[in-house]
Amino acid sequence: MKLLKLVPDNTNIGFVKLRHWAFGLTLLLTVLAVGATFYKGLNLGVDFVGGLMIEAKFPQAVETDKVRDTIAGLRVGESSLQQFGDPKTVQIRLPLPEQGGAGAANAVVEKTRKAMEAQFPGVTFSRYDTVSGKVSGELIQNGVLAVVLAIIGIAIFSWFRYEWQFGVSTFVAIVHDVLMTLGFFAITQLEFDLNIIAAVLTIVGYSINDKMVIDDRIRENMRKYRKMDMKSLIDLSVNETLPRTVMTSVTVLLALGALLLLGGHVLRGFTAAMMLGIIVGTYSSVYVSSSLLISLGLSPATAEKKASKVNIAAQAERMGPRDDGARP
Secondary structure, eight states: OOOOOSSOTTOOOOOGGGHHHHHHHHHHHHHHHHHHHHHHOOEEOHHHHOEEEEEEEOSSOOOHHHHHHHHHTTTSOOOEEEEOSSTTEEEEEEOOOSSSHHHHHHHHHHHHHHHHHHHSTTOEEEEEEEEOHHHHHHHHHHHHHHHHHHHHHHHHHHHHHSOHHHHHHHHHHHHHHHHHHHHHHHHHOOEEOHHHHHHHHHHHHHHHHHHHHHHHHHHHHHHHOTTSOHHHHHHHHHHHHHHHHHHHHHHHHHHHHHHHHHSOGGGHHHHHHHHHHHHHHHHIIIIIIHHHHHHTTOOHHHHHHHHHHHHHHHHHHHHOOOOOSOOO
């Protein structure tokens, strides 16, 4: 039986010669993502904005204006409505009662439920969440801090593990992956909550795993082919790791595809973020991170020079100061 190979043997794709086009596309997409995030904003979930979030399911498609009028008659505060997933599901956001705590919030939910059932027979509340304003502010700070520290920590590790050029290229590529994810959620207006923060951190971990595999191969080939041109060396390294990169990405996408279709709307945002992250992360590993090493001046000669200095320092440390009792 012939084995299925997504990438044929002896594949030799010239990735480096397309680096200027890739850099231009990357810059364009990054600007669009940042612009969309600032212009449209993120559809922050109740985890980040605080308040009361109710998810109502109707037996048939419903007009949000009618739902809004029904809630306005309850005088429970200004509401924000959005169709979620399909025309039969509406996400309702209400402010938390100023007094009464959890009991008052539950009373608002029951009041809203009765009014909705009277106006729209067959409606059900699939879930509701409550988060105070103080807690939501802490969640925003902790979420942003977690992502920033993860990116910086990975870049520093790559710097000390290889060369400083690897650290910079890794930092640029991961920031690109994160910004692409934010831009996607700004454009689609999918709910951005703590699940998406978890997805972003997972994307960062997946991306760095992909990049480390390629960086390791580049460093090995720099030692093996010391006279080879850096462009040819990077093309060789990326092509050698390409079967592993493609196979890993495809298998993960298949699993995420099943989760997207069968996991329900609760996991839809998380799954969509992961799928986008896999595609963007693979692209940035192959076209951005690796090719950026050339622009940063990395070459086998510079790596060999640093390795020689490290070996000399290590040898001097092993020998230690000489103490044979002789006087100066």
